[in-house]
Amino acid sequence: MSVWDGLAGQPEAIATLCAAAAATTSAAMTHAWLITGPPGSGRSNLAYSFAAALLSSDGADGDPVTTREVQARTHPDLSVLSTERVIISIDEVRSLVSSSQFSPSVSRYRVMVIEDADRMSERTSNVLLKALEEPPERTVWILCAPSDADLLPTIRSRVRTVRLRVPSVADVAELIEHRDGVSAEVAERAARHAQSHIGMAHRLATNIEARERREETLELALGIRTVADVIAGAARLLEIAGADAKAITEERDAEERAHALQSLGVQEGGTIPPQLRSQLRQLEEDQKRRATRSLRDGIDRILTDLLSLYRDILTLQINAGADLVNAELHERLAASARTSTAAQTLGTMDAVQTARERIEGNVAPALALEAMLVSARRPRNPEGGRETR
Template sequence: MNVWDDVVGQPDAVALLQRAAAHPEAMTHAWLLTGPPGSGRSVAARAFAAALQCTGDPDGGAPGTGCGRCPACTTTLAGTHPDLTVVATEKVVIAIDEVRDLITAAARTPSVGRYRVIVVEDADRMAERTTNVLLKAIEEPPSHTVWVLCAPSVQDVLPTIRSRCRGVVLRVPPARDVADLLVRRDAVDADVALQAARAAQSHVGLARRLARDPEARARRAEVLDVARRIRGVPDAVLAAAELVDVAKAEAAAATVERDAAEKAELLRALGVGEGDTLPPKLRSQLRQLEDDQKRRATRRQRDVLDRAMVDLLSLYRDVLVVQLGADVELVNHEQSGAVEALARDSTPQQTVRRMDAVGLARERLEGNVAPLLALEAMTVALRPQG
């Protein structure tokens, strides 16, 4: 066992990061890990951070190998190492004040570790002004500091930032590798693991959720059923509203308990009891918390909707595979009947137009178009033509 075990299907990237962590002369103090969703950017970044802090296997392994057994490795992977800072925003963007705090942390000398490691898992979610604040810290970091930025592609990061970072490109791992990980790490049935890995298109986190949560599999099946149910404009409008309602409900379910706990913790810290009137001077702190929670819920809702559209794209991809007679595996094996029916009832040109409509809806959501409007336009375009 070592820290790299969960970095699935990335042998070249792992070899490069291992070499840098084990050999200080090969180190660079700013890294940019890029790869599509599901490629394991965050997992690779945390494994790299653990290897950088690794003090060596208690049985005699060298420092920097990422042994996975020393206290430095285990605390880094758990996110509790004192010289590790991780930013993984649950809001739409990373705030400029958060970046300023990172710069302050990066300037500190490590307290116990080999390096002070700053991991920014969502570097693409920084506005240009925020990124510019980060520029000098990355350009001239202290010798003991390592920045590890993650983004879907190099184009998602400003040229001034990416030109100062050493790039590592990750790829989407094979579905069977992801399934093997689920079997080994989570004791999931092999058939269920492979089905989940294919449905998640090798996204490890999503595959794990699908494999372990029957309700998540049922929700995905309902999303895919939208393609079959839309026969006209009224069906399309209803389907769009249903998708938005499901996303809102899932976002609320994922955040309501956490929101309540955060509010209770803040009130305790402010010395205010349950049901007490909050003094005017303290109301701004509560309002700030509520604003952050709203942003987190918005991000969650967008993520749920985007995932639903990715699932729809996978279905139409399978339809196109059948229509063209391509000799490749279907993503949605369990939906093969619906795939074949859609393939019979449409042409390859119609399928491509439908995929374009889904892609356009994703772009509109990213551009802050109202979700219901974006999805209504999409679902209307999905109805049978002629």
């Protein structure tokens, strides 16, 4: 089994990185890489597969022990910087740069991975820049970002960029089916509903509550008729986003707390000595920040699902002939398409994007969602007719 087997729809990128991992000359291998691609394209998955190949003693296909250590982030020659916050702090990058100066202990290379490198400020990026300008001979940097335009030009000039494309629904479905052990039908539907986002496809395929929340979101949007529906709908969308965020973070928070208590030598439910309480308070503060970010991510997932809904309606209105993301709702989508024009649907899609920008700009989510849903109101009569106020 190869370290590259868990990736979908990226043959060109895999070929480039596999050749680099197997290289014995500097022609194919370089000390700094940037993996770019849209959300869900598998940037971090590819980064860790590349890391496992570089750290393996068995060549570019990797070996099981190294692969497990990389997946668990426990390999002694692997350092990782990821964040749940909006930005990566300068102290985090300084610490990573400092550790990059050490020689590898058991492998050919020391590998430094930065997920979401686009979250670095200019000042923080300049700290990293110094490390990229004069790297130790056997240190390899792997950065991940949506686009190379998200990084400073000075950093872009010092990395080799590997660009990922959006994998096809079929590629993602095949990966989910074999990796998660679900039926071909469930995998295809999850990949289609996730619009080829690998992480979300996995979640929809393996979590029935996530599927139910998505279905409720679409049904709610299709049922918006009055201003009262708008207010109630916005409140319900917030509840759905909160439940989704809680489901993602709750289990992880419990695991982190249990691990922290164990490392401090405190039994679960036992009394925490005063001198150790500050460390647990820091963990709790980090978890609160992550919960806030998770709620925003949950709202963003809802808005992405709504965009897919209105995209399908627009597809039917202009007879584009493209495959529908929400094919199971074809009759409902066709009925909704008859109640509005293509221009109105485009206006609603613009409102969804505006809501996303407002929420990112710290506008109260309830207000942003209400303003967005106002444009989603449609008459009760499938053939048109007067709208209920």
